[in-house]
Amino acid sequence: MSAVSRREWLLSDAPQTRRQARLGAIYQGWLTFRGNKLAMLGLIILVLLIAMAIFAPLLAPQSPYAQNLADRLQPPSSAHWLGTDALGRDILSRLIHGSRITLFIVGTVALIAPVIGLFIGTVAGFAGGWVDQVLMRITDIFLAFPKLILALAFVAALGPSIGNAVLALALTAWPPYARLARAETLTIRNADFIAAARLQGAGRLRLLIRHIWPLCVSSLIVRVALDMAGIILSAAGLGFLGLGAQPPLPEWGAMISDGRTYILDYWWVAAMPGIAIFTVSMAFNLLGDGLRDVLDPKGDKS
Structure with missing residues (x-):
């Protein structure tokens, strides 16, 4: 040859x-x-959650909005597996339909916040100088406030609704991703392959998009998976305070708020959505641990 x-x-x-x-x-x-059994458990739970959200109209035994005052505050039984609330609505049906709202909030925030953080963090780390100082001081301002308090301020200014709640959570969730992306960028911006690409005529934008962003994505994916539980809790907190999804939408945080008055005598009204939030949050944490083992070999896996 x-x-x-x-x-x-x-x-x-x-x-x-x-x-x-x-x-x-x-x-x-x-x-x-x-090989990580707990991570597989988290994945199975989330797959079941997605399937439940997709087929909610078929799986829900009743309408999540149908009221029947004659059956109000009924305990779990064969007629209502998880009981009914103060308006006689089937809690199981509301939980099943509420999974759609939870996935919408989590998915939207997971698409918006990491992208903002990736862009700001990589630009700050790659440019350096005054650009880095300005962008990081803005990031520090956002990090100085508790995430839920800052989200409450945004929602109070924009008005209570599920769309504004998602926007507020996204605007308060990006700073940790920016910090992580900046740290990753600082470790690779002076690498040999970056210098070689620059000698071949690659501009700053091409270096960011083609060479730096792909190396930051794996760490961001792990951080996003681990942060999903916090996003769910923050969304539930906004719903609990009446600033998220508005009635009669079956949002899990709002369901807990509706049941707090009856929690001593009719515990299932608030306990069932609380268990749902706990289960999904635990699943995301378990999934994040498994993804860290796969995508972040530098991390501590002990």
């Missing part, structure tokens, strides 16, 4: 080799993740 034909063969085989290496890394990551 001549040198020219060998070079052509190597170039033609390179994409396939990279594809095989990528598939092998994905498979090894799946084996590592599957």
Whole structure:
């Protein structure tokens, strides 16, 4: 085989080799993740939650909005597996439909906040100088306030609604991602491959998008998975205070707020949505631990 034909063969085989290496890394990551039983438990719970949200109209035994005062505050029974609330609405049906609201809030915040944090953090870490100082001082201002208090301020200014609650949570959740992205950028901005790409004519924007962002994504994914529990609790807190989803939407935090008056005599009204919040939050934490083992080999896995 001549040198020219060998070079052509190597170039033609390179994409396939990279594809095989990528598939092998994905498979090894799946084996590592599957070996973590608690992470698999969290994944199963979240898959069931997603399926429940998708097929809510089929799974719910009754309408989540149907009121029947004759059946108000009924304990769990064969007619109402999780009991009824003060208006005679079936709690199980409301929990099933409320999973859609929970996934909407979590998914939207998980799409907005990390993107904002990734952009601000990588720009600050890569540019340095006064740009880094200004962006990080803005980040420090947001970090100086408790997340829920700052979200309450935003929702109070924008008005109570589920859309404004999502926006408020996204605007208060990005600073930790910015800090993490900046730290990752500072460790790689002077690497040899960055210098080589710069010598080949790559501009700042190309360096950020093609070389720095992909290396920061894995750490952000782990942080997002671990932060989902906090986002759920913050959304439930806004709903509990009446600043999130408005009645009659079956939001889990609002359901706890409705049942706090009867918690001593009719415990199931507030306990059932509380158990749902606890279960989903635990599932996200378990999933985040498993993703950290796969995507963050530098972390402490003890």
